[in-house]
Amino acid sequence: MSATVAAPTELAIHRGGARRMGFFTDTTTCIGCKACEVACKQWNDLPADGSQFKKGGSYDHTGELSASTWRHVRFVELLEPSPPLQQEALGALRASSGALPAIPAAGELRGSSGALPAIPAAGELPDLIAMAEDVGSKWVFMSDVCKHCTNAGCLDACPTGALIRTEYETVVLQADVCNGCGYCVPACPFGVVDRDPIDGRAGKCTLCYDRLEDGLEPACAKACPTDSIQFGPYEELVAQAERRVGELHRRGLDGAYLYGAGDEPEHELAGGLGAFFLLTEAPERYGLPAEADSPVQENLFAATAAALGAGLLAAAAAALTFAISRRGRGIA
Amino acid sequence: MPDGGELPDGGELPDGGELPDGNSLASSPGGERRGECESPLGLPVEAPEPEPSEEPPSSTAGRDESWTADHDSATRDDTPALGTRGGPASWRRAIEGRAVALARPAWGDAGWSYLFGRDTNYAAVEPDPGEVEAASLRMRSETTPEPVHGPVIHAPVWTWEVPLYFWFGGVASGASFAALAADIAGDHASARVARKVSMAAVLPAPVLLIADLGRPGRFLNMLRIFKPRSPMNVGAWCLTAFSGAGAGAVAADLVGAPRTGRALGAAQALLGSYLGSYTGVLLATTAVPVWARSRVFLGPIFICTATATGAAATRLTLAAAGQAEDHPTHVALSRIEAGAILAELTLSALNERRLGRAGEALAHGTPGRLSRAAKTLVGGGLVLPLIARGRARRPAQNLASVLYLAGGLAFRLAWVEAGKASAHDDEAVALMARAKLTPDESLRVGTEQRAVSEDRPPLADSGPLHAVREWSATIGRASLFVERLISRVR
Numbered sequence: 001m002s003a004t005v006a007a008p009t010e011l012a013i014h015r016g017g018a019r020r021m022g023f024f025t026d027t028t029t030c031i032g033c034k035a036c037e038v039a040c041k042q043w044n045d046l047p048a049d050g051s052q053f054k055k056g057g058s059y060d061h062t063g064e065l066s067a068s069t070w071r072h073v074r075f076v077e078l079l080e081p082s083p084p085l086q087q088e089a090l091g092a093l094r095a096s097s098g099a100l101p102a103i104p105a106a107g108e109l110r111g112s113s114g115a116l117p118a119i120p121a122a123g124e125l126p127d128l129i130a131m132a133e134d135v136g137s138k139w140v141f142m143s144d145v146c147k148h149c150t151n152a153g154c155l156d157a158c159p160t161g162a163l164i165r166t167e168y169e170t171v172v173l174q175a176d177v178c179n180g181c182g183y184c185v186p187a188c189p190f191g192v193v194d195r196d197p198i199d200g201r202a203g204k205c206t207l208c209y210d211r212l213e214d215g216l217e218p219a220c221a222k223a224c225p226t227d228s229i230q231f232g233p234y235e236e237l238v239a240q241a242e243r244r245v246g247e248l249h250r251r252g253l254d255g256a257y258l259y260g261a262g263d264e265p266e267h268e269l270a271g272g273l274g275a276f277f278l279l280t281e282a283p284e285r286y287g288l289p290a291e292a293d294s295p296v297q298e299n300l301f302a303a304t305a306a307a308l309g310a311g312l313l314a315a316a317a318a319a320l321t322f323a324i325s326r327r328g329r330g331i332a
Numbered sequence: 333m334p335d336g337g338e339l340p341d342g343g344e345l346p347d348g349g350e351l352p353d354g355n356s357l358a359s360s361p362g363g364e365r366r367g368e369c370e371s372p373l374g375l376p377v378e379a380p381e382p383e384p385s386e387e388p389p390s391s392t393a394g395r396d397e398s399w400t401a402d403h404d405s406a407t408r409d410d411t412p413a414l415g416t417r418g419g420p421a422s423w424r425r426a427i428e429g430r431a432v433a434l435a436r437p438a439w440g441d442a443g444w445s446y447l448f449g450r451d452t453n454y455a456a457v458e459p460d461p462g463e464v465e466a467a468s469l470r471m472r473s474e475t476t477p478e479p480v481h482g483p484v485i486h487a488p489v490w491t492w493e494v495p496l497y498f499w500f501g502g503v504a505s506g507a508s509f510a511a512l513a514a515d516i517a518g519d520h521a522s523a524r525v526a527r528k529v530s531m532a533a534v535l536p537a538p539v540l541l542i543a544d545l546g547r548p549g550r551f552l553n554m555l556r557i558f559k560p561r562s563p564m565n566v567g568a569w570c571l572t573a574f575s576g577a578g579a580g581a582v583a584a585d586l587v588g589a590p591r592t593g594r595a596l597g598a599a600q601a602l603l604g605s606y607l608g609s610y611t612g613v614l615l616a617t618t619a620v621p622v623w624a625r626s627r628v629f630l631g632p633i634f635i636c637t638a639t640a641t642g643a644a645a646t647r648l649t650l651a652a653a654g655q656a657e658d659h660p661t662h663v664a665l666s667r668i669e670a671g672a673i674l675a676e677l678t679l680s681a682l683n684e685r686r687l688g689r690a691g692e693a694l695a696h697g698t699p700g701r702l703s704r705a706a707k708t709l710v711g712g713g714l715v716l717p718l719i720a721r722g723r724a725r726r727p728a729q730n731l732a733s734v735l736y737l738a739g740g741l742a743f744r745l746a747w748v749e750a751g752k753a754s755a756h757d758d759e760a761v762a763l764m765a766r767a768k769l770t771p772d773e774s775l776r777v778g779t780e781q782r783a784v785s786e787d788r789p790p791l792a793d794s795g796p797l798h799a800v801r802e803w804s805a806t807i808g809r810a811s812l813f814v815e816r817l818i819s820r821v822r
Contacts, residue, residue: 179546182488182546202546243455246457263465267468281471284479287484290472303616318513318639
């Protein structure tokens with residue numbers, strides 16, 4: 001697997017010895033605390049998103065990645081518990097007159113003998129965890145971010161050269177060059193980059209290029225309390241992630257897979273993602289496309305050939321119509 | 333929070349409100365408790381009635397409105413932490429040349445955490461060969477698409493300026509075709525008029541393009557580099573060259589240099605074959621389903637509209653100048669109008685047939701209405717000259733040209749609006765990604781061969797490349813200068 005790949009015609013920063021750096025976001029350890037969002041906003045001096053719920057049916061204040069939100073923890077609610085089952089759970093709770101045993105405070109946990117207090121025998125309590133599992137309701141979180149694609153649609157589309165490839169093979173927007181044309185917005189197959197309605201420029205994750213230059217890891221990875229976001233050299237991250245998939249498969253979580261790394265070349269997402277993910281549900285659950293590539297590289301040749309051919313044909317047809325009309329009238 | 337992270341003595345909250353008991357943090361800002369807590373754990377036995385304002389909305393309707401309401405400049409404080417807004421941030425290292433605090437060689441501060449201890453078995457199992465690839469392929473191709481939790485992609489941010497630019501650019505390139513054809517046929521007087529029409533139509537184009545920019549002052553950056561891969565960049569260069577050739581041709585006509593005028597007019601028409609069609613390429617090279625899946629049709633459809641509207645504008649101008657109705661140029665232009673519109677309608681019908689699920693964006697809502705209005709307008713334009721007899725023929729022909737121009741504008745608006753609707757159609761985006769959107773997904777081709785970055789030749793700092801770099805730097809500086817100038821004038 002070649003890890004440091006990029007199109008040969010890109011605008012890029014060159015530096016000898018630089019390696020591809022990336023994010024590995026392991027959704028199985030994400031707790032949805034949004035510390036990464038806050039750390040990102042603080043470091044990159046980005047405005048807040050307001051305190052309204054943005055996304056239909058979800059307790060999510062952020063809604064989506066945007067020009068002012070470069071990390072977004074997606075809340076993915078799966079299979080809401082059905083009302084009858086909810087009633088059953090509440091009924092069981094009432095039957096026990098709500099008298100759950102008090103959970104000992106940390107200091108009281110060990111008695112004078114040093115032994116743990118006796119755990120109530122099974123059967124005395126409704127097994128709430130088992131009930132929740134029966135209901136099948138799950139809440140999964142995914143800290144979404146710019147994928148830093150190998151075939152980056154935004155980078156291909158950018159007409160000003162504001163978007164460039166750095167020596168770490170990441171995609172960075174030069175804020176002093178961007179004129180806000182908005183072409184990168186629909187050119188991103190992952191819905192990452194956006195144009196800020198107030199500022200006028202596009203904005204997206206830089207993989208903390210400024211921190212990397214100074215030897216610091218990106219702010220979101222630094223802040224992540226469960227290391228759901230891991231930062232490091234791309235090859236090392238991929239190897240780590242593959243072992244994590246192996247471990248989860250061994251534990252019976254067969255749905256665990258890597259999104260954006262470790263694929264055969266013909267199945268790679270946008271040529272391989274610099275920021276890749278470990279997911280446990282179908283990608284659509286997280287608002288991710290199952291397959292993606294730079295739309296510019298996919299469509300440019302065919303579309304241009306058809307357009308230019310039709311353009312020349314139209315000019316020729318116009319000339320031909322004039323010639324025919326003239327001859328038909330017999331006017332010299 | 334001051335250093336140390338402690339609350340002030342007395343444990344008072346910053347707003348002065350005290351904590352009456354441990355549970356009040358869960359209470360609403362008004363201090364009222366929600367639901368009754370009867371169990372010792374504080375678990376509500378009765379399901380509490382949630383405050384309406386704290387419930388998430390049940391649908392995404394109106395989300396965009398609340399989003400923009402949240403993001404207006406009056407409520408959002410965008411004062412930067414460093415420097416002034418729009419200006420460069422100023423920052424100085426505490427000790428020049430020294431690494432910042434916490435920096436470790438090779439990002440040692442990112443060292444693996446407790447997750448990777450020997451006792452956690454976080455990533456302990458080496459997967460079987462092919463296991464990781466197979467798992468990814470299974471989840472990404474074999475499982476049926478679940479309900480899509482969008483948004484998957486962002487909708488284009490372009491407003492009315494862009495479709496209006498498409499229309500003006502189309503009229504300009506169509507008129508340049510008419511000028512070239514008239515020149516070849518020997519009617520140089522009509523060709524001169526057509527070149528003026530083309531020039532007049534292209535004049536608003538840069539104004540519209542600049543108005544659509546998020547940072548209009550930096551419009552010069554469009555010509556900062558030459559990037560064949562970006563249709564917008566090539567389009568900007570093409571528009572510049574087209575306008576230059578057009579202005580030169582009109583000037584040559586005016587000063588009486590007919591051969592120069594004709595030569596520049598021919599160059600203009602050649603550039604026009606791209607100017608009128610690249611706008612289709614611009615839309616096709618995006619992740620928006622209805623645009624991307626129309627990729628081989630968009631350019632041809634757009635050039636047909638361009639040819640028809642350009643011919644219509646030229647014919648109307650010639651008619652206003654008093655050209656006879658049975659003049660061969662007049663006849664030829666009416667035939668071009670009708671022929672181009674017929675080709676447009678045929679291509680659109682073919683495309684809509686094969687678009688399948690992606691075509692819904694063009695059929696419903698605002699784009700659907702615009703598209704139907706466009707077809708009605710141009711349909712009326714096709715029928716009118718056929719049914720008009722005698723003295724009604726001339727006004728009918730002129731009205732038909734007006735209908736073509738209006739229909740062409742409606743087509744442009746419909747296509748741009750359809751792109752926005754299509755991008756919001758999360759299911760269509762997901763289906764396109766799974767190659768299940770249109771019946772002819774085999775049109776999808778692989779991307780180019782990639783090169784290892786270490787193999788990329790470093791840019792030489794001398795010779796022609798040096799000049800290219802100087803050009804980029806100069807244009808970049810000029811852009812910032814213009815922007816500052818504009819903000820100072822304001």
